[in-house]
Amino acid sequence: MAEFSSTSSRSLAKYTGHYDLPTSSAVSATSGAAVDYKQRTHIVSADVLYDLNKNITIGGKYGLKMGERTTSRTTNDFYKSTLHLGVVRADFHVVKNWDAVVEGRMLFEQETDTVRYGALAAVYRHFGDNLKVGVGYNFASFSDDLTNVEADAHGVFINAVSKF
Numbered sequence: 001m002a003e004f005s006s007t008s009s010r011s012l013a014k015y016t017g018h019y020d021l022p023t024s025s026a027v028s029a030t031s032g033a034a035v036d037y038k039q040r041t042h043i044v045s046a047d048v049l050y051d052l053n054k055n056i057t058i059g060g061k062y063g064l065k066m067g068e069r070t071t072s073r074t075t076n077d078f079y080k081s082t083l084h085l086g087v088v089r090a091d092f093h094v095v096k097n098w099d100a101v102v103e104g105r106m107l108f109e110q111e112t113d114t115v116r117y118g119a120l121a122a123v124y125r126h127f128g129d130n131l132k133v134g135v136g137y138n139f140a141s142f143s144d145d146l147t148n149v150e151a152d153a154h155g156v157f158i159n160a161v162s163k164f
Helices: none
Strands: 002-005 009-019 037-051 058-068 079-095 099-111 116-128 131-138 155-164
Touching: 058 099, 099 131, 116 155
Parallel strands: none
Antiparallel strands: 002 009, 009 037, 037 058, 058 079, 079 099, 099 116, 116 131, 131 155
């Protein structure tokens, strides 16, 4: 993970590699059914934020998940799975210690030619220079975390962000 910063823009690049073989007793958090697959993936993403002025920041994110998955944890019938994530966002400094965030999101599954769209809105409260805590609602069925693309991410969330 590398972060570069200047007075008006910030960027973050990230790589994650996974070889996921769930235990035979693992169950899905959403359905309660046994998790019966294995997967190996590479995930790369880049985030960029740009301060238009002291009250408005715009940004974007692109993520790519390239991987393979099996139909069963006991087979080696790997099939290709490629996902593209796009996010556009705007942050607004509302009053002294309060910020609002809105995002538009798109998730494209290449092999099935399937596109899902969504949005997110949140309000954050700053506590000093190094911590902000927020609450929001994800209107999409997916998050921006490509390590978990189950269709269960919609709803209320609480988030804390710190910097050092």
